[in-house]
Amino acid sequence: MIIINIDNDYQIHFFGRYIHMKVFKSTTLLAMGLSAIMLFTGCSSTSEKPSENNSKADETKPKVVNLYTDRHYDSDDKLYSAFTEETGIKVNVVKGKSDELIERLKTEGADTEADLLITADVGRLHRAKVSSLLQPVDSQVLKTNIPENLRDKENYWFGLTKRARVIVYAKDRVKPSELSTYEDLANPKWKGKILVRGADSVYNQSLLASFIETMGEENAKKWASGIVANMARAPKGGDRDQAKAVAAGEGDIAIMNTYYFGHMLNSSDPEEKKAAEKLAIFFPDQNGTGTHINVSGAGVVKSAKNKENAVKLLEFLASEKAQKSFAEANYEYPVLKSVDSSDLLKSWGSFKEQPISLSKLGELNEKAVKILNEVGWK
Amino acid sequence: VLAFLSIIIINLPIIAIVSRVNFSSNSNWKHFKQYLLPDAVSNTLLLVIITLLLSGTIGVLLATAVALFDFPLKRFFEWVLYIPITIPPYIAAYVYAGMLSYTGIIQRLCRGWGISFPPEWLDIMNVRGAVFIYSITLYPYIYGVIKSFLENHSGNLIDTARVLGYKPVKLFIKVILPLIRIPLIGGLMLVMMEVVSDYGVIKYFNIQTVSSTIFNSWFGMGETGVSIRLSFYVMIFIIALQVIEEIMRGRKKYNLGSGRARPITAIKLKGFKRYAMIFFLILFITVAFLIPVGQMVVWAILAFQKVSLANLSQIIFNTLLYSTLATIIILILNILIAHSRRWMSTKSGFIMSKLTQLGYSMPGAIIAIGTITIFVAFDGLLHPLYRFFDPNAKKLLLSTSVTMLVFAFVVRYMAIGYNSVNSAFAKVGLKYNDAARTLGISRTKAMLKVELPMLKNSLIAGFILTFIDILKELPLTLLLRPFNYNTLASRVYEYANDERIHEASVPALIIIFLSILAVILLVRINSRKGGIKKK
16 A cells, blocks of 8 residues: 555656646545435435334334345245234345345344344354344244244244255155165165265255264264265255256255255146156154254344334244245245145155254254365265 | 545455454364365366366457458347356356256257267266356457457558458467457456356355355355455465566557557458358357257246246336446446556556456455445444434444445446456557647546547447446345345345246346347447447
């Protein structure tokens, strides 16, 4: 920087008049720029002004709740407008990736406008909690509607929908009787048969975290390296791509989330449907610890300016109506017991779930990521 | 002065990031070094080098072919060849992977005809595939710059060489290649930075690169140390490359040989050559544009009913308004910087111009975090002022408005506009300005009245490139947008992130369509004005 300034002075000497002109010009330009900025913020603050309205908590002003969410389903938007209709509370949304939203929350600190954080994985909720971005919520509705293992022990976050990470196999090449547990997939008999996505997938990280919890770090690591040895190809693509590769015969078994399979069976592309129909779903570990589940869930932001409204929205999302919509639109399992899964999910049958507390998955995430790197899971 | 000021301002987010670099060797860094670094670095280098070779070759050949020769439909091809730039690389990745997958059209047809082969043959989700995707979507950066450069600034030299009896091949090697070195390297730099900081394609293909490591360790492991340090190294690496380039170029300054920049005289191709050229161009366009877009149209039709089109006009309006705004700001700043650079000592001018490009060498998400940091601090400072106007004013006024997003666009995409603007200014040199000055006009006025009209074509190319890039921009928008603010790109992301590529095709097609409109519009303006000038 110093060099630049010296040079600059030199320039001023040389082109005194020219620079003079430019300084004059620059001040006008700067003024123009500033006024443009003012205009901007002026516009946006008159059209949106979410927080101003409620810091006053004035009854005559519209009520709002501000949401950071990692869920991008159109059906969610419909739920928010249903909530607005019911309560008169407007829902403002920023959709993004959970990790980045958490980073944004950290940076904004106590001044953040966000009231509620929704993520698609429990590990992220836990991270938000330990970064002290969330606050506990004491709500009877949430306690009765959401089973204990699907919410934080100290009520910092609440699971809203469940998904299971299951085995999907080729009907013509694998008999369900050959399948048993996740652990069995590390057995050399499946060499070159297994398809699973990369280590950067948070679903794989949480799956491995659950094994660290149930079978200890050493065994979990062995399992992971067993899977790497059995992979049909270097991991790539998303969950759907694993299923397609099984249909194509690149391997026999895919590890994937239930709702992706649901989406494939209901795809707008008939060919994808046909591919999915060659496959079937298997819930592993039914005689042992149970199938791995994860949740998408939400927590109220620590410095929420509209805490009451945020809790209301949270309770609404745990209500029967919202839970039904989750189950129907995105093939997720509702957390509310009284709500039925969609017909498709029912046809897969009920299953025994891993009984571990989901908070653990968050705590063990970093360890899981390191193990994945160490065993060479790309 | 203003140029310096603006450069400092746009580098604030980067300073915010760099100030967090921590060189202590903690356990995370060791873990990273042991398990991830070798793969990341070798994959990144491989991707960058091959992509540069391929896209450079494609870009230069196409630009030269179009500039040097005349053949039927030339006008049409001239702008159609820009068009693949409108396809965001990650979309092209999804589309090609989808088409070549088991359920894709190609395997389906082969199954229908009873042809079978190992699925690995069609596997595009690897380094080779990524290079292919980058090359077909990024070559227009090079094509655009080279073409406008050749057409505007090389007519005399090429005509002279032709008079001396140079055959096209010799002409290409002896005259054109040395001539286009400055814009070519600028274009290659853009492509390189685009590849280095891209995250969409490599994430889907699951290729371990430096950029994916930055993302995974920051956003996946919540570990800022490794990723900040890594992006710092990337930045140093890119700066180092630019310094080397500058040294190699030496102090050569080209000024135009004669008074008037004569447009190139295109030679009419005849007979076989003519058809070969057309055939080749059509083939190329098919691969780079028609196939992926055709596939997207089919998918969009399939999925149309499942796509929510609520607020579509609002979304399009948002997208257009803020892209245009940011582009205009970028262009003005760039003109200012390139203009004043010419009077600076080589060294300070060089430092200044490199500083404008830093933002482009970092992954968007990192810039975004830096920008938030700056704006939150800025809001803290200005809060008393807000209170002065409105006692109830909230604290985070700027950082919850679109200002922050537009600012980040400017920080990140300065480099794109800068390349075309600067190579144009460098080419023109000082003499027009000097001449105008002897006639008693100020330098700034001379720049506005004399030089800008001369450089119009390069500026327009810069405008198109920047505008389209911002139109398809994703990480910044996702992270910095205010509440309820959607753009087309963010809609694409929301679907694609759920692996619903069919649904994602609808907004993606709208992006492509708008970008094409922009290209057509600007090509029109361009050619009309050109026509007037000839008279």
